[in-house]
Amino acid sequence: MRPQLLTIEVTRLDAGTARLRLTGDLDFDTAPELIEAAAGVRADGHRALIVDLGGVGLCDSSGLSAFVVLSQGGAGPVRLAGVSARLQQLLDRTGLAELLAVEEQPATDAVDDVREVG
Structure with a gap:
């Protein structure tokens, strides 16, 4: 499988x-x-960072290391968003979930059953 180039918006x-x-x-x-x-x-003066990982297919130890570098720089808070279940598991296993601020993912498989009574 061919690696995907990284784009950062x-x-x-x-x-x-x-x-x-x-x-x-x-x-x-x-x-x-x-x-x-x-x-x-x-x-440019933007100290707080939100790193949106929703489009990341693969994250290896170098990616995890980059998160640590960003958070340990002391320049401002770093929050990870769009973390896949696979990456969350990796963050949990390495202990980085306790070090890094990770936004909770909304449950996508939950369906609200709303019925009108009357």
């Missing part, structure tokens, strides 16, 4: 927060791109 949400939306594989070859993109938005 940066959205500046307000004066202090930026969202980095990742699509593709976050691995040894592409993790430095995430670190560089985060450094760039932080240099």
Whole structure:
């Protein structure tokens, strides 16, 4: 299987927060791109980062290491969003779920059954 190139879409949400939306594989070859993109938005004054991983197909140990680098930089908080069940399991097993702020995923298989009585 051919690796997917990583694309990073940066959205500046307000004066202090930026969202980095990742699509593709976050691995040894592409993790430095995430670190560089985060450094760039932080240099612009956006200290708080939301890293949206909804489009990430693969995340290896280099990707996990990049999350640690971003969070340990002391420049501002880092929150992971769009974390797949597989990546959440990896974060749990490595203990990084306790170190990193991870947004809870809404239950997608729950269906509200609303009936009108009358």
